[in-house]
Amino acid sequence: MSSNQYTFYDLASRSPGSTWTPNPWKTRLVLNFKGIDYNTRWLEYPEITPELENHLPPNEKFPRYTIPAIITPDGKYMMDSRPIAEYLESKHPSPSLHLDSSIVDQVDALWWKYMGAIMPIFLNQVPKRILNDASLEHWYRTRKAFVGMSVEELEETKGGEKAWNEAEPVLREATASLKQTEGLFFLGETISYADFIWGSVLLFSERIGPDFFEEALKRTGDAQVHLDLLNAVRPWSV
Known part of the structure; x- marks a missing residue:
């Protein structure tokens, strides 16, 4: 190094x-x-x-x-x-992440709510779609211990429409926050760590698969503002 x-x-x-x-x-x-x-x-x-x-x-x-x-x-x-x-x-203070802005904690709270809402879906889909074999046993064992049931049972009982209905108000709140200002970002024309927090949600949803990503976008109430943010942060996703 x-x-x-x-x-x-x-x-x-x-x-x-x-x-x-x-x-x-x-x-x-x-x-x-x-x-x-x-x-x-x-x-x-x-x-x-x-x-x-x-x-x-x-x-x-x-x-x-x-x-x-x-x-x-x-x-x-x-x-x-x-x-x-x-x-x-x-x-490395420049360019700034604007960590002192209140929007960072506001978007972070939305991040936690969204991830909690869709957890019954992604805990079962991640090993099927993303993980290598070397991580599968660890994932299934530790997530079962965490949620108190198998990830298959979790998705069957709490996933699907139930999970998306819980996620929808959070996604719409993020939409409203993005539309409050002029510009692509939560601070309008100024990019901040808040955009990377929410960008991480969009990149994750996209990586799970087109079906998951399209459902998430549909639940936002205005997919375009999220796609605009995603496209704005994508150059830093390499």
Whole structure:
């Protein structure tokens, strides 16, 4: 690793083998937006704890070790997308993420609500559509322990229309927030971390598959404002 290069830990997936899950999307978008030099180290789920446990204290919640994580140029390990964003903002302040804007926390709250609403769907669809074989046993075992039932049973009992009906008000709230200002972003013409938070939702929904993405867009009440935001952040999604 060069003296100025970061290492970014991301989650492996099937071809095309790119970022897929929202929290790593936030970090990748920030790294690219700020033009920071980094390399990506892809991990399967069973590899996360062995890779990080000797360098970081565990989370107090499940799971104990998570992706994204980074190694800074001076060898410091960090975990979780928001602390990573705050660190990168402090070390690379331009262009700004505008983390002090109230819209960041507002959109973050919508992120949590949306992900919670659609969890009964994606917990079963992610292993079917995205994960490599090396991560499947870990996913099924840990998610069953987390939700108290198999992911198949979770989707059967709480997914489908029920989950989308719960997600729809959240998506429409995001739509209203985007339409409050002139411009593509939550702050109008100014891009901020809020756009990367919601961009991570859109990129994740798109990666699950066209059926899922189209349903999400339909539930927004105005798909175009979300597509406009997605297209605006996509150059930093490589």
